[in-house]
Amino acid sequence: MSKSNGPAYPKSDMAYLRFNGVLGKIENLFNLIAATSILVLMLLAVVQVAGRNLFNQPVPGFIDITEQAMAVFAFMGIAYCQRVGGHIRMELVIGVFKGRTQWIAEFLGVLAILLVVSVLIYGSFLHFDRAWTFGDSTMDISIPTWPSKFVVPLALSLLWLRLVLQLFGYTRLIINPSASVLDLPHVMDAAQHAKAEIEETFHSAENGEEGSEMRTAAHGGAS
Numbered sequence: 001m002s003k004s005n006g007p008a009y010p011k012s013d014m015a016y017l018r019f020n021g022v023l024g025k026i027e028n029l030f031n032l033i034a035a036t037s038i039l040v041l042m043l044l045a046v047v048q049v050a051g052r053n054l055f056n057q058p059v060p061g062f063i064d065i066t067e068q069a070m071a072v073f074a075f076m077g078i079a080y081c082q083r084v085g086g087h088i089r090m091e092l093v094i095g096v097f098k099g100r101t102q103w104i105a106e107f108l109g110v111l112a113i114l115l116v117v118s119v120l121i122y123g124s125f126l127h128f129d130r131a132w133t134f135g136d137s138t139m140d141i142s143i144p145t146w147p148s149k150f151v152v153p154l155a156l157s158l159l160w161l162r163l164v165l166q167l168f169g170y171t172r173l174i175i176n177p178s179a180s181v182l183d184l185p186h187v188m189d190a191a192q193h194a195k196a197e198i199e200e201t202f203h204s205a206e207n208g209e210e211g212s213e214m215r216t217a218a219h220g221g222a223s
Contacts, residue, residue: 012172016182019165023158027080030158034076041069061141068138071148075155079162085185103173106186110170114163117156124152 044059052058059065081087094105128149130136136145169184 010179013180013182016165016169016172020183023079023161023165024083026158027083027162030155031077031080034073037069037072037076041066041073061138061143064138064140064143068143068145068148071151075152078155079158082159082162082166082185083183089185099177100174102186103170103177106184107167107170107174110163110166114160114167117160117163121153121156121160124149124156128153 044062044065048059048062094102094109097105128146131144131146131149137143138145166184169182172179173181173184
C-alpha cells in the first residue's frame with residue numbers, strides 16, 4: 001500500500017509554498033542573526049559594566065558598537081515578523097469583514113505597506129551609498145557606518161519580497177475565498193488562535209523545519 005505524501009495542492013498554492021519555503025529559510029537566517037546580535041550585545045554590556053566598576057576599564061567604543069548593532073537587531077527580523085503575523089495589527093474594522101471582503105481588505109493593507117517599504121528602501125539605500133562614498137565612520141573608535149546602513153535596505157528588501165508573496169496569497173483568496181489560507185496573517189478569534197498554535201507546535205515537533213514550506217495552514221480555511 002503506497003503512503004500518501006500529503007494533501008494535493010492547487011498550482012497557485014504550490015507556487016506560493018515553493019517561494020515561501022526559500023524565502024522562509026532566508027528570513028529564519030536573518031532572524032537568527034538579529035537574535036544573536038542581541039545576545040552578543042547583552043554580554044558586551046555585562047563586560048562593560050563589570051570592567052568599568054571593577055577595573056575602571058570600560059569597553060572601548062561601547063556606544064559606537066551599540067549604535068551600529070541597533071540596525072541589525074531592529075531590522076533583520078522584520079520580514080520574519082511579517083511572515084508570522086507578529087506585527088501589531090489594527091483589526092477593529094477588518095475583523096467585521098468576512099469572506100472575499102476580508103481578503104480584499106487584507107490585500108489593500110499589505111499593498112499600502114509595500115508602497116511605504118518601497119520608499120524606505122530607496123531612501124535607506126541613499127544613506128548607505130552616501131556613507132560608502134564619503135567613508136563615514138563613528139566618532140569614538142572610527143567604525144565604518146556603511147555596513148550597518150546597508151543592513152537597512154537589505155532587510156527591507158527581504159520584507160518587500162515577503163509582502164509581494166503575501167499579495168499573491170491574498171489574490172488567491174480574493175479569486176477563491178474557500179481556498180486554504182496557508183500561513184497568511186488573518187483575523188482569528190481566541191479559539192482559532194489557540195488551535196493554530198497547538199497544530200503548529202505538533203507539526204514542528206513531528207516534521208522539524210524541513211516540512212515548514214509544505215505545511216497546511218494551521219489557521220484553517222478562509223473565514
